[in-house]
Amino acid sequence: MNNKQVHIWLAGIITGSLLAAVGCDETFEPKGAYQERIVLYSILTTRSDSQFVRAYSTYNPSGHNPLENSADTYLRNATVTLTRDSSTTRLTSAIVPRIDKSRYTDDITAYMAYPYRIQPGSTCRLNVSSEKGNVQAVVEVPSKGDILANNPFVLKEPDKYDEDISVRIRHSAVAQGYLVRIILEFETRLGSQVTRHQEEIPQSVLSGGGIAYQFEYPKLTRRDENNRSGLYRIEYFTLDAYKTFLVDLKSRYGAITLSGATYVLTQVDRNLYIYYNLVNGFQDPFSIRTDLPDFTSIQGGLGLFGALVEDSLRVSLR
DSSP: OOHHHHHHHHHHHHHHHHHHHHTOOSOOOOOOOOOOOEEEEEEEETTOSOEEEEEEEOOOOSSSOGGGOOSOOBOSSOEEEEEETTEEEEOEEEEEOOSOOSSOOSOEEEEEESSOOOOTTOEEEEEEEETTEEEEEEEEOOOOOEEEESOHHHHHOGGGOOSOEEEEEEOOSSOSEEEEEEEEEEEEEETTEEEEEEEEOOSEEEEEETTEEEEEOOOOEEOOTTOOSOOOEEEEEOHHHHHHHHHHHHHHHSSOEEEEEEEEEEEEOHHHHHHHHHHTOOOSTTOOOOOOOOOOOOBTSEEEEEEEEEEEEEEEOO
Protein backbone atom coordinates (compact mmCIF):
# COMPACT_ATOMS: atom_id res chain seq x y z
CA MET A 1 0.00 0.00 0.00
CA ASN A 2 1.53 3.36 -1.03
CA ASN A 3 1.40 6.60 0.98
CA LYS A 4 -1.62 7.93 -0.90
CA GLN A 5 -3.59 4.72 -0.21
CA VAL A 6 -2.64 4.85 3.47
CA HIS A 7 -3.93 8.43 3.77
CA ILE A 8 -7.25 7.51 2.11
CA TRP A 9 -7.61 4.47 4.37
CA LEU A 10 -7.00 6.49 7.55
CA ALA A 11 -9.39 9.22 6.39
CA GLY A 12 -12.08 6.61 5.87
CA ILE A 13 -11.64 5.20 9.37
CA ILE A 14 -11.77 8.66 11.00
CA THR A 15 -14.83 9.73 8.96
CA GLY A 16 -16.64 6.50 9.85
CA SER A 17 -15.93 6.96 13.54
CA LEU A 18 -17.25 10.53 13.48
CA LEU A 19 -20.43 9.48 11.69
CA ALA A 20 -20.98 6.69 14.21
CA ALA A 21 -20.55 9.16 17.07
CA VAL A 22 -23.00 11.63 15.52
CA GLY A 23 -25.55 8.91 14.97
CA CYS A 24 -25.40 7.67 18.57
CA ASP A 25 -28.68 8.06 20.48
CA GLU A 26 -27.02 8.45 23.89
CA THR A 27 -26.97 11.95 25.43
CA PHE A 28 -23.51 13.36 26.04
CA GLU A 29 -22.88 14.10 29.74
CA PRO A 30 -19.75 16.16 30.49
CA LYS A 31 -19.98 15.60 34.26
CA GLY A 32 -18.29 12.51 35.64
CA ALA A 33 -19.02 10.62 38.82
CA TYR A 34 -18.94 12.91 41.87
CA GLN A 35 -17.06 12.07 45.04
CA GLU A 36 -17.01 14.46 47.98
CA ARG A 37 -13.47 15.30 49.09
CA ILE A 38 -11.87 17.59 51.66
CA VAL A 39 -9.89 20.51 50.19
CA LEU A 40 -7.14 22.32 52.15
CA TYR A 41 -5.10 25.41 51.35
CA SER A 42 -2.27 26.59 53.56
CA ILE A 43 1.12 28.26 53.00
CA LEU A 44 3.32 28.42 56.08
CA THR A 45 5.43 31.57 55.95
CA THR A 46 8.14 33.33 57.93
CA ARG A 47 6.59 36.67 56.90
CA SER A 48 4.14 36.49 59.79
CA ASP A 49 3.62 35.06 63.27
CA SER A 50 0.10 33.96 62.21
CA GLN A 51 -0.48 30.82 60.12
CA PHE A 52 -3.78 30.07 58.37
CA VAL A 53 -5.45 26.94 57.02
CA ARG A 54 -8.51 27.11 54.78
CA ALA A 55 -10.55 23.90 54.88
CA TYR A 56 -13.47 23.10 52.56
CA SER A 57 -15.39 20.24 51.05
CA THR A 58 -15.97 19.85 47.32
CA TYR A 59 -19.42 20.55 45.88
CA ASN A 60 -21.48 19.17 43.03
CA PRO A 61 -23.25 21.96 41.08
CA SER A 62 -26.71 21.16 39.78
CA GLY A 63 -25.74 22.28 36.29
CA HIS A 64 -22.50 22.24 34.35
CA ASN A 65 -21.13 25.58 35.59
CA PRO A 66 -19.22 25.34 38.90
CA LEU A 67 -19.34 29.14 39.26
CA GLU A 68 -23.08 28.94 39.91
CA ASN A 69 -22.27 27.88 43.46
CA SER A 70 -22.48 31.06 45.56
CA ALA A 71 -21.95 29.70 49.08
CA ASP A 72 -18.60 28.65 50.53
CA THR A 73 -18.47 25.02 51.63
CA TYR A 74 -15.97 25.50 54.43
CA LEU A 75 -15.57 22.82 57.10
CA ARG A 76 -17.25 23.70 60.37
CA ASN A 77 -16.13 22.43 63.76
CA ALA A 78 -13.06 20.68 62.36
CA THR A 79 -10.04 19.82 64.50
CA VAL A 80 -7.00 21.31 62.77
CA THR A 81 -3.47 20.81 64.16
CA LEU A 82 0.08 21.64 63.17
CA THR A 83 2.84 19.39 64.47
CA ARG A 84 6.54 20.26 64.49
CA ASP A 85 8.94 17.80 66.09
CA SER A 86 7.06 16.67 69.21
CA SER A 87 5.05 19.89 69.60
CA THR A 88 1.43 20.02 68.41
CA THR A 89 -0.64 23.20 68.15
CA ARG A 90 -4.41 23.25 67.66
CA LEU A 91 -5.69 26.02 65.40
CA THR A 92 -8.73 28.11 66.29
CA SER A 93 -11.53 29.30 64.01
CA ALA A 94 -11.03 32.79 62.57
CA ILE A 95 -12.81 35.20 60.23
CA VAL A 96 -10.67 36.84 57.54
CA PRO A 97 -12.04 39.81 55.53
CA ARG A 98 -12.75 38.87 51.91
CA ILE A 99 -11.49 41.47 49.45
CA ASP A 100 -13.40 40.31 46.38
CA LYS A 101 -17.09 39.65 47.12
CA SER A 102 -18.27 39.42 43.52
CA ARG A 103 -19.07 35.72 43.97
CA TYR A 104 -19.05 34.98 47.69
CA THR A 105 -20.58 37.77 49.79
CA ASP A 106 -19.51 36.49 53.21
CA ASP A 107 -16.04 36.78 54.74
CA ILE A 108 -13.57 33.90 54.73
CA THR A 109 -13.76 31.34 57.51
CA ALA A 110 -10.36 29.82 58.25
CA TYR A 111 -8.35 28.21 61.04
CA MET A 112 -5.49 30.18 62.61
CA ALA A 113 -2.45 29.52 64.77
CA TYR A 114 -1.20 32.58 66.66
CA PRO A 115 1.48 33.21 67.71
CA TYR A 116 3.17 30.59 65.55
CA ARG A 117 6.59 31.24 64.04
CA ILE A 118 7.79 28.93 61.28
CA GLN A 119 11.24 27.47 61.88
CA PRO A 120 13.37 27.28 58.70
CA GLY A 121 14.70 23.78 58.12
CA SER A 122 11.89 22.08 60.04
CA THR A 123 9.27 19.54 58.96
CA CYS A 124 5.62 20.38 59.66
CA ARG A 125 2.62 18.06 59.57
CA LEU A 126 -0.95 19.26 59.09
CA ASN A 127 -3.88 17.14 60.33
CA VAL A 128 -7.57 17.88 59.82
CA SER A 129 -10.35 15.82 61.39
CA SER A 130 -14.01 16.52 60.67
CA GLU A 131 -17.35 14.85 60.17
CA LYS A 132 -16.51 14.63 56.47
CA GLY A 133 -13.32 12.66 57.09
CA ASN A 134 -9.67 12.99 58.06
CA VAL A 135 -6.78 14.22 55.91
CA GLN A 136 -3.14 15.11 56.48
CA ALA A 137 -0.16 16.68 54.73
CA VAL A 138 3.56 17.17 55.31
CA VAL A 139 5.91 19.94 54.19
CA GLU A 140 9.66 20.37 54.45
CA VAL A 141 10.37 24.02 55.20
CA PRO A 142 13.48 25.35 53.39
CA SER A 143 16.34 26.26 55.72
CA LYS A 144 17.61 29.79 56.13
CA GLY A 145 19.35 31.29 53.09
CA ASP A 146 21.96 34.01 52.66
CA ILE A 147 21.68 37.21 50.63
CA LEU A 148 24.51 39.71 50.17
CA ALA A 149 24.64 43.05 48.36
CA ASN A 150 27.72 43.03 46.14
CA ASN A 151 27.69 46.64 44.94
CA PRO A 152 25.05 48.82 46.65
CA PHE A 153 27.10 51.88 45.69
CA VAL A 154 25.67 51.49 42.17
CA LEU A 155 22.17 52.01 43.59
CA LYS A 156 23.32 55.20 45.30
CA GLU A 157 25.17 56.76 42.37
CA PRO A 158 24.33 54.87 39.16
CA ASP A 159 25.75 57.54 36.84
CA LYS A 160 29.25 56.98 38.18
CA TYR A 161 29.43 53.29 37.25
CA ASP A 162 28.96 51.03 34.25
CA GLU A 163 28.37 47.71 36.03
CA ASP A 164 25.10 45.92 36.66
CA ILE A 165 23.70 45.59 40.17
CA SER A 166 24.60 42.16 41.52
CA VAL A 167 23.29 40.12 44.45
CA ARG A 168 25.00 37.07 45.92
CA ILE A 169 22.71 34.40 47.33
CA ARG A 170 22.89 30.93 48.81
CA HIS A 171 19.70 28.94 49.07
CA SER A 172 18.58 25.79 50.85
CA ALA A 173 18.96 22.35 49.27
CA VAL A 174 15.31 21.75 50.24
CA ALA A 175 14.03 24.78 48.31
CA GLN A 176 12.57 23.93 44.91
CA GLY A 177 12.33 27.53 43.77
CA TYR A 178 13.64 30.95 44.73
CA LEU A 179 13.11 34.63 43.99
CA VAL A 180 15.45 37.60 44.51
CA ARG A 181 14.07 41.13 44.76
CA ILE A 182 15.39 44.60 45.60
CA ILE A 183 13.01 47.10 47.21
CA LEU A 184 14.13 50.71 46.82
CA GLU A 185 13.30 53.15 49.62
CA PHE A 186 13.03 56.85 48.85
CA GLU A 187 11.46 60.04 50.14
CA THR A 188 9.55 62.93 48.63
CA ARG A 189 9.08 66.35 50.20
CA LEU A 190 6.17 68.78 49.99
CA GLY A 191 7.00 71.83 52.04
CA SER A 192 7.94 70.52 55.49
CA GLN A 193 6.12 67.20 54.99
CA VAL A 194 8.27 64.18 54.11
CA THR A 195 6.63 61.06 52.65
CA ARG A 196 8.40 57.70 52.55
CA HIS A 197 7.90 55.31 49.63
CA GLN A 198 8.96 51.81 48.60
CA GLU A 199 9.00 50.31 45.10
CA GLU A 200 10.50 47.16 43.63
CA ILE A 201 13.42 47.58 41.23
CA PRO A 202 13.00 45.89 37.80
CA GLN A 203 15.54 43.29 36.75
CA SER A 204 15.65 44.36 33.11
CA VAL A 205 13.94 46.69 30.68
CA LEU A 206 12.64 46.11 27.15
CA SER A 207 12.77 49.15 24.90
CA GLY A 208 9.92 49.67 22.48
CA GLY A 209 11.61 52.54 20.68
CA GLY A 210 11.51 56.20 21.58
CA ILE A 211 10.33 56.70 25.16
CA ALA A 212 8.37 53.44 25.28
CA TYR A 213 9.71 50.76 27.59
CA GLN A 214 8.55 47.72 29.54
CA PHE A 215 10.04 46.63 32.84
CA GLU A 216 10.74 42.96 33.54
CA TYR A 217 10.68 41.88 37.19
CA PRO A 218 12.23 38.78 38.82
CA LYS A 219 10.29 35.54 38.47
CA LEU A 220 10.22 32.44 40.64
CA THR A 221 13.14 30.32 39.41
CA ARG A 222 13.74 26.60 39.79
CA ARG A 223 16.76 25.80 41.92
CA ASP A 224 19.67 24.16 40.15
CA GLU A 225 19.43 20.50 41.16
CA ASN A 226 23.23 20.21 41.05
CA ASN A 227 23.72 22.99 43.59
CA ARG A 228 23.42 20.96 46.79
CA SER A 229 26.75 21.96 48.32
CA GLY A 230 25.62 25.40 49.46
CA LEU A 231 27.56 27.30 46.82
CA TYR A 232 26.79 30.96 46.22
CA ARG A 233 25.31 32.19 42.95
CA ILE A 234 25.00 35.68 41.50
CA GLU A 235 21.78 37.36 40.36
CA TYR A 236 21.96 40.51 38.22
CA PHE A 237 19.77 43.59 37.80
CA THR A 238 20.78 45.58 34.73
CA LEU A 239 22.10 49.10 35.15
CA ASP A 240 20.00 50.25 32.19
CA ALA A 241 16.81 49.04 33.89
CA TYR A 242 17.72 50.81 37.13
CA LYS A 243 18.47 54.12 35.41
CA THR A 244 15.22 53.93 33.44
CA PHE A 245 13.39 53.08 36.66
CA LEU A 246 14.76 56.20 38.36
CA VAL A 247 13.65 58.34 35.44
CA ASP A 248 10.18 56.82 35.76
CA LEU A 249 10.08 57.51 39.52
CA LYS A 250 11.01 61.16 39.00
CA SER A 251 8.35 61.53 36.32
CA ARG A 252 5.74 60.33 38.82
CA TYR A 253 6.98 61.82 42.09
CA GLY A 254 9.16 64.73 41.09
CA ALA A 255 12.35 65.15 43.11
CA ILE A 256 13.20 62.08 45.21
CA THR A 257 15.83 61.35 47.87
CA LEU A 258 17.16 57.80 48.11
CA SER A 259 17.25 56.47 51.67
CA GLY A 260 17.90 52.73 51.46
CA ALA A 261 17.26 49.41 49.78
CA THR A 262 16.14 46.01 51.05
CA TYR A 263 17.41 42.86 49.34
CA VAL A 264 14.98 39.95 49.71
CA LEU A 265 15.53 36.23 49.07
CA THR A 266 12.34 34.16 48.94
CA GLN A 267 12.52 30.35 48.96
CA VAL A 268 9.61 27.97 48.42
CA ASP A 269 9.29 24.25 48.94
CA ARG A 270 8.50 21.65 46.27
CA ASN A 271 4.72 21.68 46.87
CA LEU A 272 4.36 25.45 46.49
CA TYR A 273 6.69 25.59 43.49
CA ILE A 274 4.71 22.97 41.55
CA TYR A 275 1.38 24.57 42.46
CA TYR A 276 2.60 28.06 41.46
CA ASN A 277 3.76 26.89 38.05
CA LEU A 278 0.56 24.97 37.32
CA VAL A 279 -1.66 27.89 38.32
CA ASN A 280 0.39 30.36 36.28
CA GLY A 281 0.44 28.15 33.22
CA PHE A 282 3.34 27.23 31.03
CA GLN A 283 5.65 30.23 31.28
CA ASP A 284 7.25 30.33 27.87
CA PRO A 285 6.39 32.50 24.86
CA PHE A 286 5.85 29.54 22.53
CA SER A 287 3.50 27.27 24.52
CA ILE A 288 -0.08 26.84 23.33
CA ARG A 289 -1.03 24.35 26.05
CA THR A 290 -4.24 25.19 27.90
CA ASP A 291 -4.61 22.09 30.06
CA LEU A 292 -4.20 22.31 33.84
CA PRO A 293 -2.90 19.06 35.37
CA ASP A 294 -4.29 18.05 38.75
CA PHE A 295 -1.96 18.52 41.71
CA THR A 296 -2.44 17.92 45.41
CA SER A 297 -0.10 17.61 48.36
CA ILE A 298 -2.93 16.51 50.67
CA GLN A 299 -3.05 12.83 51.63
CA GLY A 300 -6.64 11.65 51.34
CA GLY A 301 -7.87 14.97 49.97
CA LEU A 302 -7.14 17.81 47.58
CA GLY A 303 -5.29 21.09 47.81
CA LEU A 304 -1.98 22.62 48.80
CA PHE A 305 0.19 22.60 51.92
CA GLY A 306 3.38 24.54 51.21
CA ALA A 307 6.04 26.70 52.84
CA LEU A 308 7.74 30.02 52.09
CA VAL A 309 10.89 31.34 53.79
CA GLU A 310 12.27 34.86 53.39
CA ASP A 311 15.62 36.38 54.31
CA SER A 312 16.41 40.06 53.85
CA LEU A 313 19.23 42.56 54.10
CA ARG A 314 18.84 46.34 54.29
CA VAL A 315 21.51 48.79 53.15
CA SER A 316 21.55 52.56 53.63
CA LEU A 317 21.83 54.81 50.58
CA ARG A 318 22.12 58.12 52.41
